[in-house]
Structures are given as C-alpha cells and as structure tokens.
Amino acid sequence: MPNICLYIDKKRISPYAMSVYVALTEKGLHFQEKMIDLDQQEQHSLAYCRICPTGKIPCLVVNDFHLFESLAITEYLENTFPFPEYPALYPDETKARAKCRAVQALVKTDFISIRQAMPSDSIFVPPQVPAIFSAEAMQDIQRLLAVTDTVLGEELWLTEHWSIADFDLAFMLHRLLSHQVELPEKIQAYIQRNFQRSSVQSWIQENAKLGA
Ligand SMILES: N[C@@H](CCC(=O)N[C@@H](CS)C(=O)NCC(=O)O)C(=O)O
Structure with a gap:
C-alpha cells in the first residue's frame, strides 16, 4: 500500500x-x-x-x-x-460523472456571498442568533436552492448512488441550515442523509474533540 x-x-x-x-x-x-x-x-x-x-x-x-x-x-x-x-466516489457512466463534476465545480467556486455570510465553522457550531442577509446573499440562496431542486434525483442523491459531489453540495446547503434559513423538507433530508454517513461523522467527531 x-x-x-x-x-x-x-x-x-x-x-x-x-x-x-x-x-x-x-x-x-x-x-x-x-x-x-x-x-x-x-x-x-x-x-x-x-x-x-x-x-x-x-x-x-x-x-x-x-x-x-x-x-x-x-x-x-x-x-x-x-x-x-x-x-466508488463517482458514478461510472459518463453523463452521471459529468453531472457530479459540474456540481462540485459549482459549489467549490461559486456562491461567494453565501460563503461570506455563512462561514464553514457554522456547520460545526451553529450561530445562536439568525443572521440578516444582504440582497446578494438572498439571491445566491435562491439560486442555490433552485439548482439543488433541479439536480437532485428521486433517490435523494445527485445520481443513482451517493458520490463525493453529494457531500460537497450538502456541505454548502448545511451553511443555510446552520443559519436557520427555511429549507424544503427534501433538502433537509438530503443534508441529513449526507451528514449521517460515517465518513462525515468521523470528521465531525474529530472537530468536536478540538472544542472539548
Ligand atoms: N480550490 C481549493 C481551495 C482550497 C482553499 O481555499 N483552502 C483554504 C482553506 S478553506 C486555505 O488553504 N486558505 C489559506 C489561504 O488562502 O491562505 C481546493 O479546492 O482545494
């Protein structure tokens, strides 16, 4: 190895x-x-x-x-x-894999105003008071929710099975959840499904040890 x-x-x-x-x-x-x-x-x-x-x-x-x-x-x-x-981290089929890469590229580079208004530490320690968002952040929130609604399949994964792109999208959506943004049930369930995975929980537990 x-x-x-x-x-x-x-x-x-x-x-x-x-x-x-x-x-x-x-x-x-x-x-x-x-x-x-x-x-x-x-x-x-x-x-x-x-x-x-x-x-x-x-x-x-x-x-x-x-x-x-x-x-x-x-x-x-x-x-x-x-x-x-x-x-597998990605689906084998060409179009499905391209979809995963597209979603990853999008969430890793776009939605800057969401990242600024809802920093990643809020995933681990959610803020106590609801934030007030700029018009730009509000627009980005709506765009993120619209994209998610379009790309999420009936299986509640982006493609037939979980992929690493699901985790990347769920992390971005979790910023909204941590900031008490109202989310459709389908998206709440999607975040939860991703964050329940043992690979994700393992990181969360290591993060929690730092604050203990
Ligand atoms: N596009 C890079 C982004 C990596 C990135 O921005 N990492 C941040 C932490 S979240 C960093 O190293 N920041 C330190 C700095 O910019 O000085 C990737 O996907 O790996």
Whole structure:
C-alpha cells in the first residue's frame, strides 16, 4: 500500500479538506493527517510551500506525488483506487460523472456571498442568533436552492448512488441550515442523509474533540 498523507487545517473547518478526508475514508484507505495552522499563516511557510506550492490546504501526498486542489485530489483517488476493489466516489457512466463534476465545480467556486455570510465553522457550531442577509446573499440562496431542486434525483442523491459531489453540495446547503434559513423538507433530508454517513461523522467527531 502507498504511504498516504493528507494536509488539512488545524481547526478542521475547511470544506475542501473535509471533502478529501471523506473521500479517503469512504475508500477505506489508511492515511496520516498533518495539521496546518492557518491562523498562524503556516500555509505560507517555506516548509509547507515546498510540500504544496499553492500555500493552501488540502494537499495530498502519496509516496512522492504531491497534489493540491480538492477536486483534482478526489478524481485522482477515484482513478488510483477504483471501483469495485474500492467503494466508488463517482458514478461510472459518463453523463452521471459529468453531472457530479459540474456540481462540485459549482459549489467549490461559486456562491461567494453565501460563503461570506455563512462561514464553514457554522456547520460545526451553529450561530445562536439568525443572521440578516444582504440582497446578494438572498439571491445566491435562491439560486442555490433552485439548482439543488433541479439536480437532485428521486433517490435523494445527485445520481443513482451517493458520490463525493453529494457531500460537497450538502456541505454548502448545511451553511443555510446552520443559519436557520427555511429549507424544503427534501433538502433537509438530503443534508441529513449526507451528514449521517460515517465518513462525515468521523470528521465531525474529530472537530468536536478540538472544542472539548
Ligand atoms: N480550490 C481549493 C481551495 C482550497 C482553499 O481555499 N483552502 C483554504 C482553506 S478553506 C486555505 O488553504 N486558505 C489559506 C489561504 O488562502 O491562505 C481546493 O479546492 O482545494
């Protein structure tokens, strides 16, 4: 087995790092975690930039292969540890896989005003008071809900089975849930189904230990 090491944020609140952690855990791969302290700007240290030239987390190191960008990492994991020897992260069928990639690309780069108004730490410790949102954030919320309604299938997954794109979408939707935005039952159930997975719960438990 290769030597796998995942660099993540010390606070364990990054959706990008969490996505790769979930992917590795779903695959059943053994890996070592290394924490980077973003508050201390450790991501810009010479030592870390030698490992990951973008100065961001996550970064995956498999033996001597270094890879940044969460979407590229989950695709690499799928290709290197393929189904059926390992559980699938993406559907095999071309259109279904393209749909998953499209959703991942969208939620990882778009909806900036949602990310600003509802930061990722709110997933782990929900705010006590409901927030007041800007017109831009309100528009993004409506757009996110409309996209979700269109892409979610009857199985309550994006495609026939769970994929890592489901987790990425559910994480973005969970920002709304944590901020007490009213959500259709279908979307609430979708978030719950994703967050009940043991791979997701495993990260949440590690995050909770930090606050304990
Ligand atoms: N597109 C990147 C985004 C990674 C990213 O933005 N990571 C943030 C943490 S959530 C980071 O490392 N921030 C530190 C910085 O920008 O200095 C990916 O998908 O991996």
